[in-house]
Amino acid sequence: SAVISQKPSRDICQRGTSLTIQCQVDSQVTMMFWYRQQPGQSLTLIATANQGSEATYESGFVIDKFPISRPNLTFSTLTVSNMSPEDSSIYLCSGAPGWGMNTEAFFGQGTRLTVV
Amino acid sequence: GQQLNQSPQSMFIQEGEDVSMNCTSSSIFNTWLWYKQDPGEGPVLLIALYKAGELTSNGRLTAQFGITRKDSFLNISASIPSDVGIYFCGSDSWGKLQFGAGTQVVVTP
Numbered sequence: 001s002a003v004i005s006q007k008p009s010r011d012i013c014q015r016g017t018s019l020t021i022q023c024q025v026d027s028q029v030t031m032m033f034w035y036r037q038q039p040g041q042s043l044t045l046i047a048t049a050n051q052g053s054e055a056t057y058e059s060g061f062v063i064d065k066f067p068i069s070r071p072n073l074t075f076s077t078l079t080v081s082n083m084s085p086e087d088s089s090i091y092l093c094s095g096a097p098g099w100g101m102n103t104e105a106f107f108g109q110g111t112r113l114t115v116v
Numbered sequence: 117g118q119q120l121n122q123s124p125q126s127m128f129i130q131e132g133e134d135v136s137m138n139c140t141s142s143s144i145f146n147t148w149l150w151y152k153q154d155p156g157e158g159p160v161l162l163i164a165l166y167k168a169g170e171l172t173s174n175g176r177l178t179a180q181f182g183i184t185r186k187d188s189f190l191n192i193s194a195s196i197p198s199d200v201g202i203y204f205c206g207s208d209s210w211g212k213l214q215f216g217a218g219t220q221v222v223v224t225p
Contacts, residue, residue: 004158031210031212033212033213035213041217042204042215042216042217042218043159043204043213043215044215045212045213045214048212092158092159094158094213096210104149104161104164104208105161105208105213106160106161107158107159107160108158109156109157109158110156110157110158112156
């Protein structure tokens, strides 16, 4: 199965700054997604990263706070902007190989972000 | 959105014991997925279920897609220390995943 690499794996950032997380897949995937996992919680979908167009955000997440790029079928970035301590979470990239219901998504190892 | 209710929240078991966890929903799902997350890692798919009534095994893991399409369970038989982790149920919609709250499994020797 495909492998996703995320960079950085962890970071400690000052409040008010921004961090861009990179997600690289070793093969082309149709769908890419970004999730947030707050401490001790489950995963919550932030947005679908659409190739060559604006990402589709879930309720409660906005482009100004979490701008996303997806220039091709193997790469995406998520920026966490104007960070506050409440943004401290694990951010995970996910890929799904094709359209349709039987799309078995796979994940990167995550980026553990701490905002101080 | 639709809610997935996963239970139990945590389990402390002895090595060799069997583990069972389940997820329910008020809505019908077309897929049920079970993932495991180790500390510092992303979730890894264990079992995918696509048909109501489907019973699928993966080694010591067995999962079933409920007949009503509103529930699923995951069993782990003869637990070993490396079974420690958080297990999530999830449902897939065009690659987008909705997850349950997770079941933390702790295995003691």
